[in-house]
Amino acid sequence: MDPAGLVNIRPLSGPDLEAALPALARLRIEVFRAFPYLYEGSLAYEETYLRKFSAARDALIVAAEADDGAIVGCATGSGMDDQHAEFAEPLETAGHDLTTTFYFGESVLLPAWRGHGVGHAFFDAREAHAITRGYRRACFCAVERPADHPKRPAGYSPLDRFWNARGYRKLPGILAHFEWPEEPGGPQLAHPMAYWMREF
Numbered sequence: 001m002d003p004a005g006l007v008n009i010r011p012l013s014g015p016d017l018e019a020a021l022p023a024l025a026r027l028r029i030e031v032f033r034a035f036p037y038l039y040e041g042s043l044a045y046e047e048t049y050l051r052k053f054s055a056a057r058d059a060l061i062v063a064a065e066a067d068d069g070a071i072v073g074c075a076t077g078s079g080m081d082d083q084h085a086e087f088a089e090p091l092e093t094a095g096h097d098l099t100t101t102f103y104f105g106e107s108v109l110l111p112a113w114r115g116h117g118v119g120h121a122f123f124d125a126r127e128a129h130a131i132t133r134g135y136r137r138a139c140f141c142a143v144e145r146p147a148d149h150p151k152r153p154a155g156y157s158p159l160d161r162f163w164n165a166r167g168y169r170k171l172p173g174i175l176a177h178f179e180w181p182e183e184p185g186g187p188q189l190a191h192p193m194a195y196w197m198r199e200f
């Protein structure tokens, strides 16, 4: 289905982005609280993260908006060499050229809006942006959880097939580790994250 009939996908920058920051922060917290991320986020951290992300090299933040203007999803990307060292360094150590690699930060969509092609539209927008800017490949990181994780919901289905169908492959033997709390006020826990990459 064409997502345009349900939501409007548009890039945010400048004052539009600034105005959207609280909504984007709430959205990330809500979506990433669920399995597999189990992220207990704070609004203050999220707004700082997003503002910093938007200033990174070749950054793109696209929002999915419902007819009434409510932000129901977003996706982000930027040059890999202008990203957190936790993500950039393992890739560089493994011999990948960061300057020609575009990094997808995340794609998040409220559950009620899933299944209508917005996830594809998020990839289309970021890949087109990266190709226009001369990048040779795109990559993103996704948390690795054991199949028998106690908080895995019944019927949970990983997104691997979707990513494979988009041409992304999991890089063998390379992981990033990124910390976040899983409980309110809880400790920062290091999470292993796999790299997924596609050449253009």
Ligand SMILES: CC(C)(COP(=O)(O)OP(=O)(O)OC[C@H]1O[C@@H](n2cnc3c(N)ncnc32)[C@H](O)[C@@H]1OP(=O)(O)O)[C@@H](O)C(=O)NCCC(=O)NCCS
Pocket (backbone or CB within 6 Å): 031, 105, 106, 107, 108, 109, 110, 113, 114, 115, 116, 117, 118, 119, 120, 121, 142, 157, 158, 159, 161, 162, 165
């Ligand atoms: C990732 C996400 C944005 C995809 O949104 P979406 O709009 O439902 O995706 P689409 O409708 O474009 O579907 C894309 C394809 O993936 C498939 N798919 C979507 N969710 C799936 C799931 N949970 N399990 C298996 N396949 C799935 C769809 O069937 C579709 O396949 P098709 O092209 O063969 O029809 C959404 O699932 C989400 O917000 N997930 C939680 C956050 C997350 O894990 N983000 C990714 C890492 S940052």
